[in-house]
Amino acid sequence: MTLEPRLVQVRKNVLKQNDVTARGLRERFREAGVLVVSLVSSPGSGKTAFLEKTLTLLQPRCRVAALVGDLATENDAARLARSRAPVKQIITGTICHLEAAMVQNALDGWDLNDLDFLFIENVGNLVCPSSYDLGEDLRFVLLSVTEGEDKPLKYPTIFNSADVAIITKSDLAVVVEFDEGAARRNIQAVRPGIEVFRLSAKTGEGMTEYLEFLESRRTRSRASASV
Numbered sequence: 427m428t429l430e431p432r433l434v435q436v437r438k439n440v441l442k443q444n445d446v447t448a449r450g451l452r453e454r455f456r457e458a459g460v461l462v463v464s465l466v467s468s469p470g471s472g473k474t475a476f477l478e479k480t481l482t483l484l485q486p487r488c489r490v491a492a493l494v495g496d497l498a499t500e501n502d503a504a505r506l507a508r509s510r511a512p513v514k515q516i517i518t519g520t521i522c523h524l525e526a527a528m529v530q531n532a533l534d535g536w537d538l539n540d541l542d543f544l545f546i547e548n549v550g551n552l553v554c555p556s557s558y559d560l561g562e563d564l565r566f567v568l569l570s571v572t573e574g575e576d577k578p579l580k581y582p583t584i585f586n587s588a589d590v591a592i593i594t595k596s597d598l599a600v601v602v603e604f605d606e607g608a609a610r611r612n613i614q615a616v617r618p619g620i621e622v623f624r625l626s627a628k629t630g631e632g633m634t635e636y637l638e639f640l641e642s643r644r645t646r647s648r649a650s651a652s653v
């Protein structure tokens with residue numbers, strides 16, 4: 427019998443424990459009828475800008491809240507709080523991703539029954555967050571036009587563990603000669619059939635289509651939860 431290196435064993439146990447916690451969270455989210463969306467991307471792709479816009483636009487007709495993970499600072503929570511939605515910052519210290527237990531702890535004191543949507547912004551990183559289930563219904567991966575069309579091919583795991591891809595900062599596409607066809611082909615190569623939106627949090631371009639999608643997903647998940 428060949429023994430696995432100790433580090434591999436520890437990692438497997440951590441992931442297993444995370445899966446158990448995530449399963450518990452998913453059940454809580456389903457019971458409360460809240461649609462949970464997590465955002466992953468490289469640092470600076472526009473997660474917070476996109477989320478602030480989303481919270482602001484949804485706020486008049488839906489009950490929304492957000493958790494945001496970073497290694498340090500409460501900067502993103504302060505930006506998101508401008509939307510007036512309830513927001514909590516999770517400081518991960520040296521950890522390059524959120525884990526289900528961190529989400530569980532951050533939800534302490536919040537009644538999930540009061541929410542229609544909960545958004546979770548993960549730590550900016552194209553590698554670590556892909557392995558950790560947070561109990562979310564949908565995982566959005568963001569790709570900004572400024573970071574290069576080849577990212578899906580270089581970091582396939584984060585793209586093929588996502589449910590929706592969002593091309594961000596579309597207002598800058600022309601300046602950086604963004605090849606949208608190539609980006610879409612690369613996304614589809616690693617995650618065939620994935621829904622792709624293209625938008626700008628700055629100008630609001632593409633936000634309407636994306637919000638319609640989000641609200642239709644919530645109606646669908648509500649309907650299936652009540653069956």
Ligand SMILES: Nc1nc2c(ncn2[C@@H]2O[C@H](COP(=O)(O)OP(=O)(O)OP(=O)(O)O)[C@@H](O)[C@H]2O)c(=O)[nH]1
Pocket residue numbers: 467468469470471472473474475476502549550551594595596597598625626627628629
């Ligand atoms: N032109 C333009 N700039 C944007 C857009 N979205 C975000 N930015 C800018 O891009 C930079 C990074 O945006 P953030 O929203 O902080 O990105 P992030 O993914 O949350 O970053 P981390 O949390 O550090 O991983 C900021 O200077 C934003 O103002 C956009 O749609 N258009």
Ligand SMILES: [Mg+2]
Pocket residue numbers: 473474475502547
């Ligand atoms: Mg951010």
